[in-house]
Amino acid sequence: GLDDSNTLAAIMPPQNLSIMEDDFMLKRKDRKAVEEGLQST
Numbered sequence: 001g002l003d004d005s006n007t008l009a010a011i012m013p014p015q016n017l018s019i020m021e022d023d024f025m026l027k028r029k030d031r032k033a034v035e036e037g038l039q040s041t
Helices: 002-011 014-040
Strands: none
Touching: none
C-alpha cells in the first residue's frame, strides 16, 4: 500500500524506486493483456 512505498522511498535512492515502479506497472499491464487475451478466445 501507500505506507510501503513511503517506507521504500525513505530507505532507497529515487532511481531505484522509479525502476521498481516501472517494473510493477509493466507487470500489471502484462497481467491485464493476458486476461484480455484469455477472454477473447
